[in-house]
Amino acid sequence: MFVLPTFGLGVIASPTVPPGTFDTATLENGQTNLDNTNILTFTVQPSRDIDAGDSITLAGLTGSQTADGSLTLSGAGASVFGSAGSWTQSTGTLVLTVDTGQTLSTGSDTVITFNLTNPATVSSGVSGVTLDGPAGFTQASISGTFLNTVDTFNVTTRDTEANILASTPTNPSGEVNIAFATDDAGTDNATYTNDFYIYHNGGWYIFNNDS
Amino acid sequence: MPTTIPTTTFSTRPGSPSAGDAYFETDTKNYIIYDGANWRSYINDGIDYGANAYSLEFDGANDYIDLSSNVSISGAFSISMWVYPDDIAGYVILGSTSTNDIFIYANSSGTLSFRGGTGFTTSVVSSTNLTAGSWQHVVITRDAGLNYTFYRNTTSNAVTGATSTDSDIAFNRIGANSTVQFGTFDGKMDDLAFYNKELSASEVASIYDNNLHASGLVAFYRFEDGSGTSLSDVVGSNDGTLTNFPASPWSTNTPY
Numbered sequence: 001m002f003v004l005p006t007f008g009l010g011v012i013a014s015p016t017v018p019p020g021t022f023d024t025a026t027l028e029n030g031q032t033n034l035d036n037t038n039i040l041t042f043t044v045q046p047s048r049d050i051d052a053g054d055s056i057t058l059a060g061l062t063g064s065q066t067a068d069g070s071l072t073l074s075g076a077g078a079s080v081f082g083s084a085g086s087w088t089q090s091t092g093t094l095v096l097t098v099d100t101g102q103t104l105s106t107g108s109d110t111v112i113t114f115n116l117t118n119p120a121t122v123s124s125g126v127s128g129v130t131l132d133g134p135a136g137f138t139q140a141s142i143s144g145t146f147l148n149t150v151d152t153f154n155v156t157t158r159d160t161e162a163n164i165l166a167s168t169p170t171n172p173s174g175e176v177n178i179a180f181a182t183d184d185a186g187t188d189n190a191t192y193t194n195d196f197y198i199y200h201n202g203g204w205y206i207f208n209n210d211s
Numbered sequence: 212m213p214t215t216i217p218t219t220t221f222s223t224r225p226g227s228p229s230a231g232d233a234y235f236e237t238d239t240k241n242y243i244i245y246d247g248a249n250w251r252s253y254i255n256d257g258i259d260y261g262a263n264a265y266s267l268e269f270d271g272a273n274d275y276i277d278l279s280s281n282v283s284i285s286g287a288f289s290i291s292m293w294v295y296p297d298d299i300a301g302y303v304i305l306g307s308t309s310t311n312d313i314f315i316y317a318n319s320s321g322t323l324s325f326r327g328g329t330g331f332t333t334s335v336v337s338s339t340n341l342t343a344g345s346w347q348h349v350v351i352t353r354d355a356g357l358n359y360t361f362y363r364n365t366t367s368n369a370v371t372g373a374t375s376t377d378s379d380i381a382f383n384r385i386g387a388n389s390t391v392q393f394g395t396f397d398g399k400m401d402d403l404a405f406y407n408k409e410l411s412a413s414e415v416a417s418i419y420d421n422n423l424h425a426s427g428l429v430a431f432y433r434f435e436d437g438s439g440t441s442l443s444d445v446v447g448s449n450d451g452t453l454t455n456f457p458a459s460p461w462s463t464n465t466p467y
Contacts, residue, residue: 153233155214165259175215176235198216198235198242198255202433202445205240205255206423 020137021047024109027058027129029146031118038064038118038147041075043111046133050104053097054134061092062126063147064116077110085114092126116147123149155180161193169199176200219243224250240426257423260445263401263465265437267453271297271397274460275387276442276451277308282405282430284380289352289406289427291418293466295399296321296343302396305403306388313380314388315351317341323361325351327380337361339368343398346466348419352409360409365419367412385432385442385451399462403432422467437461 024045030038042058050056071087071094082099094114098104125148131140157164157179169177181193194209219225219234230247242253269275294304299321306314313327321341327333339361341347350362359370385403386396408427410418417423424431431446438461442451453460 153214153216153231157213165261168261169213172215175217177213177215178235179213195256196242200218200235200237200240203258203260203424205235205242206257206259207242207253208256 017136020050020133022131022133022137022140023047023106025131025140025142027142027144027146029125029144029148032148032150034118034122034149034151035065035120036118038116039113040116040146041111041113043109044104044131045109046104046106046137048106050098050134052100052102054104055095055097056104056134056137057096057132058094058129058142059091059132060126060129061094061116061146062090063119063123064089064092065118065120066116071114073112073114075112077112080104080110081112092129118147118149121149122151123147125149155196158182161195164197165204167199168202171199179204255426257417257421257425258428259423260431260433263422263433263435263467264463265435266293266295266399266401266462266465267434267442267456268399268460268462269386269396270457270460271300271302271395273387273395273455275395275454276385277454278383278385278430278444278449278451280449281307281381281383282449284382284405284407287353287355287407287409288380289350289404289408289410290315291348291350291402291404291406291410291415291424293346293348293401294341294396295346295401295464295466296341296396297398298343299341300394300397302394303388303392304386304396304400305382306384306386307381308384308389309381310389312389313382314393316393323349323351323363325359335359335370337368337370339363339366346399346401348466350410350415350418352415354409362412362415365412365416367415399464401434401466403434404428405430434461 022044024043026043028041030040066089068089069087071085073081073083073085080098080102081096086095104110125145127145129142129146131142155178161181164179164181171177177199179197181195196207198205216233216235218237220238221236228245230245232245234243236243240255243250301319302317304315304317311328313333316324316326323337323339325335348364352360361368406427407429410425414425428446430444430449432442433445436443440453444450
């Protein structure tokens with residue numbers, strides 16, 4: 001039987017590169033008021049440097065009113081990405097490309113902020129936001145709920161006290177009308193009440209401003 | 212669109228509120244907000260029922276108003292009203308269709324009293340006198356111990372040692388008593404209010420000075436109907452029916 005000599009070297013394995021990960025990947029929601037500018041804070045740190053020209057991508061931030069286009073970045077780390085990102089409203093995707101001469105470095109967190117306009121209606125927001133790196137990076141999941149909104153309590157009936165007290169609104173079933181006296185006649189301090197009024201059973205219940 | 216908030220009651224407050232939830236309690240009349248751990252209550256500083264365009268003229272001969280049911284009073288209570296006596300002749304201002312029930316009486320000197328019961332077991336006589344020819348604000352309060360205070364234009368007269376064995380009182384006739392005994396009221400009346408509590412002197416003054424009523428109203432006759440033969444209870448449903456009045460008893464002469 002013929003046997004090939006192996007010379008004791010065996011098979012020479014090619015060198016392998018472990019996948020890149022994100023040691024830090026967090027996103028913080030700014031505020032929950034309808035229609036308001038929501039300043040989101042993004043903190044990232046890759047497990048290895050990401051060089052100029054490569055990109056990272058936040059995805060899943062759907063529901064905002066911010067249209068497609070360039071999104072201004074702020075914060076200490078904004079210059080890493082040339083202080084701008086590319087935003088796509090429908091998919092809620094923000095692509096951040098490392099700027100010429102910059103590096104998204106491992107070893108310390110990079111923090112940026114960007115603005116999105118909150119939904120115009122009450123929303124439970126989105127979760128399941130993801131962060132992708134360049135080739136060879138494993139996708140990271142970002143925990144939390146974003147772009148959620150709650151209704152604000154805005155008293156739309158703002159009038160003189162005289163007009164409020166002279167009015168007889170119709171209360172919807174199970175609800176009462178409320179009003180706020182913001183009048184300032186200028187020459188008559190008596191009309192400057194800043195009082196709060198609730199209409200119930202044919203009368204206006206007055207809650208005086210105490211400070 | 213006006214702003215509205217939901218209503219609730221003290222005993223039916225939401226069990227799992229969120230911080231910032233706000234309601235109006237229709238029983239306590241408080242505005243409440245949940246702070247995340249507790250309900251915070253805000254007590255109203257008075258109730259304004261709007262402009263006053265009408266009063267009602269009683270002829271002193273046979274005019275009276277019957278309510279659809281009794282305004283029942285037990286323990287502490289208050290009655291507030293504006294009256295403009297045309298004369299002082301001795302008459303009932305508030306009464307009942309039931310014989311021997313309590314009534315409010317002004318005698319021929321205008322002295323106000325609270326009388327009733329078989330053999331007048333209740334006889335609370337004030338030193339408060341009505342006068343003819345002007346609007347006067349009259350308030351009668353009683354505390355839980357059945358002690359009475361009469362007010363005329365915020366001047367108080369506490370009646371001590373008065374006889375009062377009747378805790379439970381039921382009014383259902385305005386301007387007269389049962390079988391129209393003891394005369395019928397002669398003059399104008401406005402803003403007749405029944406409270407289920409003893410009004411404080413400051414609350415009486417608030418009504419007199421600013422037409423701001425306190426919480427605790429159980430029936431309130433504003434006399435703003437202006438036409439027809441019905442008298443509306445603006446806080447409840449115990450409306451009244453005008454009896455024997457002429458075609459146009461509604462007057463634009465009002466106290467404020």
